[in-house]
Amino acid sequence: MAFEVVKERYMSKVNEVVLGGTAETGGTRGHALKVGGQTTLPYLHFEGEVPNKPIIAMEVTDVEPNWPTPLKEMFKDVYNDPVAWAKKCVDEYKADVIYVVLNGADPDGANKTPEECTATVKSILEAVAVPLIIKGCGDGEKDNEVLGKVAEECAGENLMIGNAEQENYKSIAAACMVHKHTLIALSPLDINICKQLNILVNEMGLPLDRIIIDPMIGGLGYGIEYAYSIMERIRMGALQGDKILSMPMVCTVGYEAWRAKEAYSDGEEFQSWGEQSFRGPLWEAMTAGTLIQAGADILLMRHPQAVKLVQKNISDLMESNKY
């Protein structure tokens, strides 16, 4: 009775998506990054290829972040200067990508103009050599203006731009298509809408390998299991030949994890939870580590210690377990 390793052979694979434009492609990034390309379930190196590791993008906002105090404290010397902040994330914390959230565009907030927002993105592009992910403030109409302008002015940089949603995708998808950027397609924890949105975006002419799925995760303790199972289903679909679900996946880990009071609360009444300084970063790291097992390709994160833990986790997982 010899032991035989059971190996699944999948008929298809996850799309390989390139992020960042270098001099060769008309951009200024020091290097491009690839995500996706897997021919197997997460880190089952023994039955397929995992050609690219998941990447970590650290979040930078163009205005002072409305983050919980203990998290904000981690960046107290730079959070009023997105350029210095981005540099710190790359130089000190080894972020693969910078995730720029243009909260300053919010009409109910700083209400910055598309030109001002674009200037911020450009100054970050000059300061760091890594690829960028750009997200708007969440106001559909304003984001269309802002992201359209950013896409146009930064043509060649192959930014990842989000979010396209079912009720608002045309303008941003068109901008990505014309100016050759990659699009994040966001669906509200719904694989059917996820698939339909990818079809709609693709029908506008954006190639399937320039789309990234954002399944809209829940953080640890707050619905992460729904996202987990949807992500597993998306990945199985990709491996079984569903081209419309073959995109790499991005997860807003930092945002969701740091909304949880378990991450940021401190003081008397939370003593039974242990130290916040330990618990908070772990809350984010566990959220990321869990979703990596469901197939996450791009992790949008915040806390340097959480990033460090997940970097270690990723490098362990990328070690071959071939038989």
Add this chain to the structure above:
Amino acid sequence: MIIIGERINGMFKDIGQAVREMDPKPLQEWAIKQQEAGANYLDINTGPNAEDQVVALKWMVQVVQEVSDLPLCLDCTNFDAIEAGLEICKKPALINSCPADRPKIERVFPMAVKHNAKIIGLTMDAKGIPKNAENRIALAMELVAAADEFGLPMEDLFIDPLILPVNVAQEHAPEVLEAIKQTKLLANPAPKTVLGLSNVSQKAPDRPLINRTFLAMAMACGLDAVIADANDDPLMATAATAEILLNQSVYCDSYVKVFKSK
């Protein structure tokens, strides 16, 4: 659901004539038309009137492959013709077909393994088509055993339980459905199942209605593939819908379109 486009068959007048005159145009037009409609395989049948089956089938494979990269389903009772076709097929082909007769099994299974081809195995032997599901399954089991014996991967064996026209052989339809269900239990991994769907409605009125209704019923029993009219839009929509209702494909509003472009 694997759709095997049935149209390039010498039994159809235009194809029969094209094969006689060695005119590639009708074959190539149907190849493209079926591919665009969502066919996954193209059935290739010379028809009964071809002078030399070997020459005719080989020529058909050649001209169809000039315009389509779909894998082919070589539909012929002359195994020399099939072998000649297999030798020039660019993609692993499907042999249509081999009954559960020992001499034919011994001819077809090694040939399939040699050419990396798949086989449609018919649940019939020299005695003809069985009346009930039990006897169909007994023959299916012989084909499953043959796959093991000759080293054909089980997923490359397509059992066809042989549907007959509902107007003259009505009692066969439920037996075929039962046979499909039981075929899926014969091995692990299970062999695949296939039907020559259009047979169910031979010489009956409103054939498309009968065809697509039976298709949905058969898919519920575990049907994996069908030789059918890929250009029958309601039929293709039925296949797409049944796939969704069986949770074989993730739902989205454009599911029919997705099915056809797969």
